[in-house]
Amino acid sequence: MAFADNRQFIEAMKKTGDVVCIKKEVDWDLEAGAIARYSNEKNGPAVLFEKLKDYPPGFRLFSSALANFRRVAIAMGLPPEISFQDLLKEYDKRLQKPFKPVVVKDAPCKDVVVEGKDVDLFDFPTPMIHEGDGGRYIGTWHILVTKDPDTKWSNWGMYRVMLYDKKRMVGMLSPEQHGPAVLWEKYAPMKKPMPFALAIGADPISSYVAGAFFGRGEEESGFAGALRKQPVELVKCHTNDLHVPAHSEIIIEGEIHPDKPLMEGPFGEFPGYSASPRRTWPMYKVNAITYRHDPIMTMCSVGFPTDDVHIVAALGKTHLYKKMLKENGVPFTDLFVPPSGTGLLVIVSIDPPHANVASRIGRVLMTGRIPHFVIVVDGDVDVYNMEAVMHAISTKCHPIRGITTHDHDIGSPLAPFYTHEERKLGIGAKAVFDCTFPVEWGIEKTPKKVNFIKGYPGSVQDKVLKNWKSYGFK
């Protein structure tokens, strides 16, 4: 059975030693963020903060749900020690068939209903995550539910949200993301606000899919069901016709006003820097909050790898980019988005069937939500082995001819290498590193690799391996 909620997930992780439950009172102001950050940087466990300063007993905070692949495996009902390759294989398989969600009438997320003048966002232990953040971030591991008014496509996305005051929030809504695209393309021209529901503390897989990278027009709820191997239960919101995971801990309902900007940021972000300029984004006006008794808020203490953002990007983008190459008929051997590249970098290995495959790979991957760096290596380089990849870059990539740059592209406001102005305007550039020798060199002119496999005849290799112990090695 899939986990219905974070409560069941936490119980399972207690058994495997993948969560620490802190009973001692912890300050929501930086202390919780620092504890989770330190745990993330040490590949430590998830954290359940059971008592937060200034908040009543029962109001808890859960952090770092999926900050390593072990916990993704647990959430998917797989053995925690499964290899990344086997995890990905199962992930790809389950995603082939979405499971339609089921709508239920009664839901735990409606235990308590607060509306109108009683709404106070500060009733919940929202953390101040990093020093220098522009405010307390309520949305760092959540689902923003929105709907296309024409097609009725219901999207789940995860885009950071900051508390502004008791009844208002503000968050980054980059137009290339699905929820924001509907806001800017459909609601803004009509001069209408867009209804939203922010689901905090849904089951781990539902939260995961909101942050992973599915296609425009596709419903993340179906993929959550597929990954859980059980449909997600949804319930209609209290004040609008959006549907949210019934077992979520807290639901915040209201409208996003594209014409009412509020100041947002900065925020310590996934590349490992606080780089997004403080600027305006649309206001989230809150009309109602519903929540479970003794609610468990969620947090991702985002920053230097590895945390939940990098794990979601590694799994979600590895799946997506493989799909894109296959759909475009581009041959490749393997592909990996390493967590240490924060999702900005992808490594693709190929056995070049023709010249300039690297350039083609770069062009295909750059049509989607794109990596900034595409590293193309030969098929004998293990894309999961960063030592081997560094060796390929250092020895096969011509410092000028090996690197193709693409200017005038969409950038990320969060990527630290852009100028302040570029980040503000979302202006970007991309680069492909071709770490393969040109096919036109042929066998004759291509330098031969000097390692055990490539540097000796098979008969010598066999002899050495057979006699290895008799030489005196262990």
Ligand SMILES: Cc1cc2nc3c(=O)[nH]c(=O)nc-3n(C[C@H](O)[C@H](O)[C@H](O)COP(=O)(O)O)c2cc1C
């Ligand atoms: C923990 C976490 C935080 C994220 N924060 C943001 C964010 O603030 N802004 C953003 O545009 N994307 C953010 N993302 C990435 C998006 O969630 C991701 O692109 C996802 O595909 C968005 O949903 P969509 O494809 O339906 O637009 C975050 C992802 C994770 C896992």
Ligand SMILES: [Mn+2]
């Ligand atoms: Mn989407």
